[in-house]
Amino acid sequence: MxxxxxxxxxxxxxxxxxxxxxxxxxxxxxxxxxxxxxxxETRSDKVDYPFINDPEVIGKWDSVDFVEDINNFNPEKKSWNGDLYLNNLIFDENGKIENKNITWTKDLVLNTSDKTASKYIIKEINGSKYMFFEWKNGDYIERGATPWYYVLKQAK
Incomplete structure (x- = not known):
């Protein structure tokens, strides 16, 4: 093959x-x-966190960029030139994420299949809310790489 x-x-x-x-x-x-x-040797995170509500995260978030470091994000100029693999995330109440095999609790997105706990940070920039979501893919799990961040903007 x-x-x-x-x-x-x-x-x-x-x-x-x-x-x-x-x-x-x-x-x-x-x-x-x-x-x-x-x-x-694969890397795995603790994924058995209790649910803690975060009303600020509930709703739809659309991907707008992908950055190596949160401080590299500029809402006026996109850093990532290619297509974004992750289009959006919809955070439902009670820790569910629509159409995904993942859940969330305050400050974390939990993937029990991959055994990853990805941090999310919400910041207000120029009057809009942005989420910085750690992208823990195979580079993180199998190669020990530091995760990059998807930048998602809160949908209106």
């Missing part, structure tokens, strides 16, 4: 994707091996 690998080098640095050439050796995958069949 020829597998196109679009890692952080592709999504963040704009480099061309690499291809892995894979040979099937088993029909039973192991949860802790990488593409080459080597054992990998």
């Amino acid at each position: 020829f597998f196109q690998w679009k890692s952080g080098d592709y999504t963040i640095r704009g480099e061309k994707p690499c291809y892995y050439v894979l040979k099937k050796v088993s029909s039973t995958p192991s949860l802790n091996t990488n593409m080459s069949g080597n054992e990998v």
Whole structure:
């Protein structure tokens, strides 16, 4: 199988994707091996937090940018030149997030499948509310990278 690998080098640095050439050796995958069949040490967060309400987060938030550091965000100039993978998040009451297999509690978005707890920070900038949401993808889980931030703007 020829597998196109679009890692952080592709999504963040704009480099061309690499291809892995894979040979099937088993029909039973192991949860802790990488593409080459080597054992990998994965990172996981504590995800069993109690629900604490946060009325400020409830509602729809639309993605507007993706930044390496919160201080790099400028609402007048987009930092990320590519398409944004995450279009929006809709935070429902009682810790639910619409159409996602994730939940939330005050200051955190919890993904029990990936075992990640991503911080969110809400700031008011020029009269609009923005959320900075830690993006904990495979680069964080498997490579130990520091997460970047999706910037989402509160929908009217």
